[in-house]
Amino acid sequence: AAVLNGTELRKLQPIKEGVIIIGNESKGISAEVLALCRNRITIPRHGQAESLNAAVATGIILSHII
Structure with a gap:
């Protein structure tokens, strides 16, 4: 879960298989879905920005874990 x-x-x-959960930019991942996730990951950031576009965040995550 991001x-x-x-x-x-x-x-x-690096991982070989798994599921990445990305929430929408304003609401994130619901508490019910987040409770089912084994791992929580974060994209390092500079400053106080709280979110990225979901598609951009997915691309960044995939480029790091594959």
Whole structure:
């Protein structure tokens, strides 16, 4: 699950399979779905921005974990 306070992408090992959950830009991931997730990940950021476009965030995450 992509969240604001997860493990930074740079600290993750490459993975071979899994599911990435991306919430929408304004509401994030619902509490019900988040409760089902084993891992929480974060894109490192500079400044106080709270979100990225969901498609951009997905691309960044995929480029780091594959």
